Amino acid sequence: MKSYLVGGAVRDRLLGLPPGDRDFVVVGETPESMLAAGFRPVGRDFPVFLHPDTGEEYALARTERKSAPGHRGFVVHADPSVTLDQDLARRDFTINAIAEDADGDVVDPLGGVRDIEARVLRHVGPAFVEDPLRVLRAARFMARLAPLGFEVAPETMALMRQMAAGGELDTLVAERVWQELSKALSAAQPSAFLRTLREADALRAVLPEVDALYGVPQRAEYHPEVDTGIHQELVSDMAARLAPGDTVVGFAALTHDLGKARTPAHELPRHVGHEQAGLAPLRALCERLKVPLEHRDLALVACREHLNVHRLRELRDTTVHDLLVRCDAFRKPGRIAKLALVCEADKRGRLGLEDEPYPQAAQLRRMHAAALSIQARDLAREGLEGPAIGDALRKARVAAIRAARGATADA
Numbered sequence: 036m037k038s039y040l041v042g043g044a045v046r047d048r049l050l051g052l053p054p055g056d057r058d059f060v061v062v063g064e065t066p067e068s069m070l071a072a073g074f075r076p077v078g079r080d081f082p083v084f085l086h087p088d089t090g091e092e093y094a095l096a097r098t099e100r101k102s103a104p105g106h107r108g109f110v111v112h113a114d115p116s117v118t119l120d121q122d123l124a125r126r127d128f129t130i131n132a133i134a135e136d137a138d139g140d141v142v143d144p145l146g147g148v149r150d151i152e153a154r155v156l157r158h159v160g161p162a163f164v165e166d167p168l169r170v171l172r173a174a175r176f177m178a179r180l181a182p183l184g185f186e187v188a189p190e191t192m193a194l195m196r197q198m199a200a201g202g203e204l205d206t207l208v209a210e211r212v213w214q215e216l217s218k219a220l221s222a223a224q225p226s227a228f229l230r231t232l233r234e235a236d237a238l239r240a241v242l243p244e245v246d247a248l249y250g251v252p253q254r255a256e257y258h259p260e261v262d263t264g265i266h267q268e269l270v271s272d273m274a275a276r277l278a279p280g281d282t283v284v285g286f287a288a289l290t291h292d293l294g295k296a297r298t299p300a301h302e303l304p305r306h307v308g309h310e311q312a313g314l315a316p317l318r319a320l321c322e323r324l325k326v327p328l329e330h331r332d333l334a335l336v337a338c339r340e341h342l343n344v345h346r347l348r349e350l351r352d353t354t355v356h357d358l359l360v361r362c363d364a365f366r367k368p369g370r371i372a373k374l375a376l377v378c379e380a381d382k383r384g385r386l387g388l389e390d391e392p393y394p395q396a397a398q399l400r401r402m403h404a405a406a407l408s409i410q411a412r413d414l415a416r417e418g419l420e421g422p423a424i425g426d427a428l429r430k431a432r433v434a435a436i437r438a439a440r441g442a443t444a445d446a
């Protein structure tokens with residue numbers, strides 16, 4: 036069987052990045068011969084099989100044609116006559132269209148190696164426009180590759196703009212948009228995802244709530260970057276730095292200020308009440324993209340509470356306790372550490388203030404740990420019952436928060 040390693044694994048090896056999943060393309064085979072060789076079929080739409088031992092994906096070489104607009108109507112043609120070059124030519128970017136044979140020899144008919152060296156993300160051919168998801172893929176590859184010096188080729192950007200203008204992105208299903216967004220959030224520079232989509236005039240189609248923040252001014256004495264859209268970019272990149280790969284933190288960081296787009300013009304550049312105003316657009320975004328619950332819940336908490344965490348030192352002990360309860364921090368203990376990271380990213384995601392200390396993060400974790408160490412069952416052991424347990428629990432937790440306030444060591 037003639038098979039080649041293709042796609043991300045070859046690209047990442049050539050870039051010196053840690054390789055992800057390995058995908059193979061197979062030439063000269065049929066579904067029947069794959070099954071006879073012990074491969075297991077996956078999916079219905081594409082002729083893809085799993086290796087019996089390694090579980091890695093082996094796809095029959097194929098060509099694709101579109102018969103309908105949007106992300107539908109792919110006509111897949113995969114018979115044994117389809118060549119490796121034909122398969123590579125149906126792919127999205129030249130850097131993703133490099134193959135490697137079993138001896139490690141590179142097959143690169145489309146100049147992918149040259150583009151890797153020149154740090155260019157370039158589409159393979161005119162069929163690029165047939166799949167609107169590729170606009171989002173370009174943006175998420177940039178979130179990963181911009182720090183290495185990559186730029187989108189001008190002719191590719193022109194096609195992306197054309198696809199966005201044609202309304203093609205409206206046809207994408209929620210799961211695919213979320214998948215690309217979450218991959219961008221787990222990359223080193225999520226801001227490059229936003230910037231690339233904006234340049235293609237595509238951000239407002241997929242993330243209108245996020246797009247709405249560009250051009251909204253903030254007070255320059257607190258926010259030297261002024262533009263709220265730039266602030267959300269800086270916060271997203273800071274979250275990726277503080278919590279690499281954590282898309283729960285990353286999503287909350289991206290969306291914590293959505294309410295600032297709703298501030299009436301006569302109140303600008305102040306944004307009184309933006310924490311509450313942000314909840315409705317955030318809920319709408321989460322519903323539309325079917326954002327996973329853990330991501331949604333932390334984002335809602337961060338949107339509502341980020342100002343409270345910033346002024347933690349001024350809050351009364353009972354108020355901190357109530358904040359922890361509102362965050363469901365006693366049933367979901369991991370949430371507070373993530374909230375602290377989002378708030379730190381918010382404060383340090385400001386132009387020129389990236390290295391500001393943020394002692395509130397450690398203080399919040401310490402207070403939470405102290406309050407969490409007191410459990411209802413301990414009070415029950417002391418003979419308390421019914422509502423008395425609730426009162427005593429609150430009192431003891433407030434006292435623990437007070438004691439932790441003064442402590443210096445991070446819990």
Ligand SMILES: Nc1ccn([C@@H]2O[C@H](COP(=O)(O)OP(=O)(O)OP(=O)(O)O)[C@@H](O)[C@H]2O)c(=O)n1
Nearest residue numbers: 042043044055056125126127128131132166168
């Ligand atoms: N809309 C798409 C999706 C995928 N591909 C091709 O299929 C390969 C595998 O796709 P995927 O696993 O989604 O991406 P990778 O490039 O492997 O990147 P990563 O693993 O980092 O997501 C890509 O490299 C590309 O050649 C494509 O041309 N067009």
